[in-house]
Amino acid sequence: MTDLPKTMKAMVLKGHGDLDAYEWHEDWPVPELSQHEVLIKVGACGLNNTDVNTRTGWYSKAVDQATTGGAYETVDDEDPTWGGRPITFPRIQGADVVGRVVAVGPDTDPSFIGKRVMVDGWLRDWSDPDNKDKTGYYGSECDGGYAEYTKADTRGIMVVNSDLSDAELATFQCSYTTAEGMLSRANVVAGDTVLIPGASGGVGGALIQLAKRRGARTIALASEAKHAEVAALGPDLILPRSPDNLRAALGDEKITVVADVVGGPLWPQLIDVLERGGRYTCSGAIAGPMVELDLRTFYLRDLTFTGSTVIPPHIFPDVVTYIERGELRPMLAATYPLRDLPKAQAAFIDKAHAGNIVVVP
Template sequence: MDLPKTMRAMVTMGHGDLDQMVWHENWPRPDPGPGEVLLRVRACGLNNTDVNTRSGWYSKTVESGTTGGALDAASEDATWGGAAVTFPRIQGADVCGEIVMVGEGVAASRVGERVITDNWLRDKNDPLNKSKTGYYGSERDGGFAEYTVLPAENVIAVNSDYTDAELATFSCSYSTAEGMLTRAKVAGDDTVLVPGASGGVGGAVVQLAKRRGARVIALASEAKHAEVSELGADVVLPRAPSNLKQLLQSESITVLADVVGGDNWPVWIDLLERDGRYTCSGAIAGPMVSFDLRTFYLRDLTFTGSTVIDPEVMPNLVRYIESKQIKPVLAATYDLKDLHEAQRAFIAKQHTGNIVVTP
């Protein structure tokens, strides 16, 4: 196949504001090495990791919620893993694409496969060791470009009539949600409270918790209640009602699945029943919270953080996609060259669901 030597790409030059993302018309196209494949990117989703890494929000020197703007962050711990990222870097992890070239050791028959990505870069000799993982679009170049290279095991063939943009909504949001629910051992006898249910991860939590048979109570801004209800939530309430405990007095909340944090966090924790579980994979409203240890230990609560997912999560999600057990929530599609505008919309939460860019 005759492929161009260069490609269009949005390249992040360092931590900071949106101006750190620079558009290039002739960026060198990568070649796959041994065990790798080259994808032609058809669509790439946008998620909080892209915004937080670019802005430096993950640094422990930052105590505010996600703003997407330049932050006074320490560069050495400003990424998800607490280590410095190398710039320039092509971000973007949620790729739907086509394999157009394979490296040594990869079957040539894989050329032409339509795939989505497993974004966790694992040590082949120690794949369950979370300390030896990296993230696609952070530790190596990602999908905000026309072409991208990944290890062959990180691209999963998908047989679906969803569009490329729809398929690009699944990799990050849904794997994050499934990881949270797995850590919390959510089952059919649970009632799950989901703050931020109109976001990409929140909407995925709603669907995947319902798939497990759980009862779901969603919190979202009132303008987005109809969309959240369509995802299957049993109850949809305002984002931060002053009388939430009273509204839920007839419910038994056994799991809190949170990517929001912020000032309302103590209220949500106080709703958990004895032996309840809290699972967290984000803090977009703010990472610093007020925590009463007595609530934690007197109610026998279990807290789990969830970042690195297990290897079986993405293959399972592909099966759910192919069998239509879960559906995409595509909010808007932008041209890749308009990634600045797309991130502004994402940060402002203008849409319900996921935003995708296409080269």
């Protein structure tokens, strides 16, 4: 690292709160490397809901509101992160990193230098990689990519060969691995019909593409202003975001899977439209985490519910392979300079764009 700068520009989260909890620094220390680590010059870093929810403390059981992106009146100190544990501040967030390796740690293969890489959002115990209790998240349990440089374990990165730009590649990691994890948990196969609330978002758009890749039929729910952008992803049917009567809007469609990151007031209707033996899979609740369930619907219809957070280690490499084959389309909605991260996150929260927002150092 002798030829590299000692300090860097970084957007640093100083505590839970509103967007003013971020603090811009131009002299933050460049990360020091340990064994099996590489230093990455960040080309682009995508935004995701985990960053928003961790900043605000939304994951805390003390919060029962929809994701607002603002500070909450009460956040318990013991469970404000995705894993139900405290977070250490200051913290550099940002999980969706794409960049080039510029240095390697002790005893690390120097051939990584110069390679363009994507970082897996999941931090694993590499002696026990399938153990969900031993996982962390990039930009939560360690510093992430909202900076000029970041570091990562070589076992948690993938060299990527693609004509896509860094900003386009930075739209994939969180959204597409989350979506693939959901579809895997629900065992989606050809012949399924998958209902996708929030289809104009990053995960929603990824669900459309990845479910179609499996041969499933897809039905998207999205605000009508974004139907044209959602249509470009190829769903079989697009409906309004929150139909008054979802069953009537679906007509004769038989829904075998609901893949949901929205929750909120529409949730009971999502469950009601599932066919007998149907599967509901969830990886978010941006419209509200508190919902009502009639247990009779659940057991009399033989439904299966699966939560999906920590994904198996193979999913990230699988998604990178799909990217390299040109099987997936990036959903780059907008790019912002890293220093404008608060503005970028405000646009992300307001759902001002369909698709993903990326910051560039």
